[in-house]
Amino acid sequence: MRKVFLLTLIVLLSISSCKKKDSSYSLTISINNNGTVNYESGKYPEGETISLEATPESGYRFIGWDGEDLESPTDENPITIFMDSNKSIIANFVNIDNPDYSDMGFWADEIYSSIDWDLENNFSSIVEAFVKDGERHGVDVSHVLENDLKFELVEEIPGAKANAPGTCWKNRVSINYVSSTYLAEIESLKKGAYGYSNGIRYDGDVPSIFKTMWHEFGHDILNLGHTCGDGFIMNGSGGCEPGIVASGGPHSWFSNDNKRSIRYQVKILFEGVGQICYQNGCENYSGDNADDYCNAQN
Ligand SMILES: [Zn+2]
Incomplete structure (x- = not known):
């Protein structure tokens, strides 16, 4: 009897020690530029709720969190992390006076970071990116790659x-851009854009030429x-x-505000939500018809 009890005890102990070994997950925190996070990378118990807070160094600004284990990028601070798996999270900071958004947010996106901004010599690069962007929003516009x-x-x-003088032409994608503006925008591509609304400054990592092209x-x-x-x-x-003037303002990869979130605005662009089909103009072009994507979508 005593032997059985002892055996049971050993089995129970080994089960619990085994469980203990597995019941923590690793939290990996990476930091882009100058700032700190109130937690260090390491093992944390399963089920633990962690409130991560980012603090920029003086002269820097926190722009948001991302990482493969976050459901989506966010500029909420602090954020709550629930340790139900290993987590890898990036805190992104940027210099206020001389921002450089390289390798973060918009510029870390697989599709957008692949664009060759030498549009004069490699225009197909950005058209391909637009096609891939459509693909990830469930829209197939790959036919344009065969266009002129x-x-x-x-x-x-x-x-x-x-x-876009190419509008309404089925076999052509054609964009004209004012030269001086193009050169200035290319020059400051990774410096982002900012603007004011009701006296509040809003910064965005999305270059204005991207929004113009989309x-x-x-x-x-x-x-x-x-x-x-x-x-x-x-x-x-x-x-x-x-x-009535619609407010624009700079867009951000991280913003939770739909009006400022580039991820949200691109999503509704492709899904046709709130968009208006181009009408009438196509009658000005003889011999070809507008693609009927828009009408099918709306
Ligand atoms: Zn327009």
């Missing part, structure tokens, strides 16, 4: 910095017209009722 692809720098476009592709490839909504990529002249 044309990008041109021009002296001036009245009232705009770019336009806007023009919205016209040319998705057959979308201008719309009017806070943060919409397709905002433009005539999209709003007279007297």
